[in-house]
Amino acid sequence: MSIEIKNLTKKFGNVTALDNVSLNFENNKIYGLLGRNGAGKSTLLNIITNRVFKTSGEILIDNENNEENDKAISKIYLMSEKTLYPQDMKIKDVFKWSKRFYPDFDTKRAYELSKLFDLNTNKKVKALSTGFTSIFKLIVALCVNTPYVFLDEPVLGLDANNRELFYKLLIEKYSKEPFTVVISTHLIEEISSFIENAIIIDNGKIVVNTTTEELLQSGYSISGKISDVDNYISDKEIIGEDTFGGLKTAYVMGRPDADISENLEVTSIDLQKLFVKLTNTREVK
């Protein structure tokens, strides 16, 4: 039971949004889909859910082709950045129709969560602020009970309290009944503590697809005087450097040497830093 993506390519005219992408979303795991603006994250999610057509490749949802296949695509709920519900629809009607299209939708829970987030279900979609628009879509995503839930920029416009509440509810739900979650977000630090797998996409290509733990262990940072650091990194694979005054921090792939000079400080690299260094092709001079 998984989503298999094989050699997926999507072209918009001359622009290649996804270039021969192959990956699997396994059952009951939380994935972080990370990438810079325009990297191809939303396009990938939209193609999997049959909202956009692929140019070539194959997508199997639990071994069934996804294209124009109600049975396969109804196993996925994609909360997208763009609101696809009619602007004049009331939130309570969104819940009503969600129940019709997704029979496992938990309406009672949706109203409970609405209270928790202080969402007025009598309001129309168009009357909601950016934050509350995200909230109502998150509530649907949390109550829809499909085996796969994709969240594309789920916390757009949410204040810190509501973001925390959402992460708490998501982890609670996942703990009770595991399901596959794919979170695409730019707020990497906020999700780094609970995503099990990280997929980094850059210019339409998958550059990293591994467990978060492995990814974090794949590099480290080393700081000290410029000359000491330069000396240390001379034979290492460097993914980035920061210099401040006479001090330098280098981000190195691999494991630190056993015999490191006392003048150098080794620290683990955080996910966001690693992401920035792996995807940064436009360094600030």
Next chain:
Amino acid sequence: MQIKNSFIFQLSQYIKPMIIFYSIILAITVVPCFFIFSSEPVTVMTVSGWDFAGLIFLFVIGCVTTNEGFPVHLQNSVSRKSYFIGKILSVTVVSAIMTIMYTFILQLLFETAFLGSKVFQVESILNLIYFETDKPTIKSTLWSSAVLFVLSLFINMLGVFFSGIYYRVGTIIKVTISAGIPLLFLLFLPLIDSLFFGGSLYSTIFEFLGNIFGVIEHAPWKGCLSFGILFVVTTIISWFVYRRMSIKK
């Protein structure tokens, strides 16, 4: 399963506009009746064109439902195929409801209610076209209803077709279609007709249309058949528009 859900959703999209439409129709019909009854001497009120008003309504509603209806189906994991089948079903049911409303509720009910006082008459344009009478019989009413139903299917699906085209194309093409079609038929073709054909182009076209729709022969079955074929053709063409529709950027 999703076809049924899609059908119910799309049908619900029609309900509110239909209530508004019939409220307006009833308001502009019933209210004047009170004045007629209270006036001395009693005048006769003739209402004509309800059937065509319904057709315009169906075209407009066909044009506007895709923009919001299609994305919400994508959001709810419904394939284009299921959405389109749901669309055909909803178009059929709405056309049937509109025909029944017109024939049995508006036409017959009002005729019966006011016939004794002879102050209220409902004229069916289709009755006039196919039977050349303003006094409908059961046969003429049934045939007119049949033509109205098939015509409603076609007109509604034509709206759905334009709606799909408008969803897919950019603003420039939208404006070109919106302005181009009326300009072509109301300005350029009549101009060309009068300049180069001495008016025979349009009269030939009207004669041709009159033949295929059974107007000249007063044959409503021909109207049913021709509008039915147009409905099928428009549905097939519309499917080619809808089957590759994607989410808008």
